[in-house]
Amino acid sequence: MSTDDERPGLHTYQIVLRHIEAGILSGEHRVGDQLPTERDLAAELSVSRSAVREAMRVLQTQGLITSSTGPGRGTRIAPARGDALARLFQLHLSLSTAADADLTETRIALERSSAALAAQRADSEALQRLEELVEAMNDVEAIDDFNSLDTEMHVLIARISGAELTADLTVGLREAVRERIRASSKALPDWTAHRDQLIDEHRQIVAAITGRDPAAAANLVEHHIRRAYRTLGIAS
């Protein structure tokens, strides 16, 4: 028999966890609200202080609460942190049984949206950073360095789009395939040809964003991801 843990029913830390989570989901706990002390929570829920502490560790790791020292110290509900979500998303993707084709479709859906929004919203400073990044790629030969700039480009477009949630998910997805892309790149018979094609594709995407053409930017990103994944053997 396999259960979620060694005995049936909820662990006491889960009782605490569900109590706080229910407060967040119902809107009762809002960002900045102070939680009761460990002692008070333990008494209120009739659980041990170590159970409360275990639940707090979970919430803290998930980026949902923060503790602080100094005046007004205590445990508070935190504004959702994209990096905590992106990291958890990345861990899940690492253990995902989802097919590569599935991850590819999700990545394309999000990055099409980011590229189209970037074409509508990029200011002159953002456009300049995009140009600089394409030029930097042009100056780099080594796979690892190139791969870092490539990741940076996709994340930058997502950030420029102003759609923070899409950007956080894009970071998680892009980081999750980073090792795959790196290893497949190293196994390519002709890295230089692939690299030159990637630069050309990125240049076209940046041109569409600069030219304020959302539809072209979205289509070029989709074409780029599908073409690169096919070449690398990551998805058909």
Added chain:
Amino acid sequence: MSTDDERPGLHTYQIVLRHIEAGILSGEHRVGDQLPTERDLAAELSVSRSAVREAMRVLQTQGLITSSTGPGRGTRIAPARGDALARLFQLHLSLSTAADADLTETRIALERSSAALAAQRADSEALQRLEELVEAMNDVEAIDDFNSLDTEMHVLIARISGAELTADLTVGLREAVRERIRASSKALPDWTAHRDQLIDEHRQIVAAITGRDPAAAANLVEHHIRRAYRTLGIAS
């Protein structure tokens, strides 16, 4: 001064957590692998057993490990569970400072993709379930009941698409706005007119999926979400 917790540096549970997470991200820990015992991990990392237990609580809540009793008992790396990811995603969205417009764009990106894939992949059984759900909506007047069927429709299309990751994210996003949609629906001057329009939009989406027209299905879903959110005052 505000820090992540009451003293500088990592908590000991975080040392354990990062150790296991690094193993997952590097591919060293794969699904089904057994982790060392609490005692062995504590000795290996020179931390207390309670620190190890706290880290395990975090990993378990994130759906990354499971513990089991019986033969072969112990703590193992789990296949990524969509419900754990969807729940965490939903908690984050509840505390998100992201603008409504941001959430709307992410939802549209994901649901356009789901609808297009559903139009390519739905089998006859799936098409029948979609038809039945539209008919069920037609039989329901009460806002809460209608709202549940509406959520079910969007989740069903995502599941039919076969893109599990997109579906899990869709569930999180849809659940996160459920209360907003419910409250706004109740505040509408003419709920019946809005309801009839929703049914008509869903019927058109189902027709496009049945007609194997991915582009139409994607466009109809986007039009539907934007129109509904405008009517409900959730996004412009």
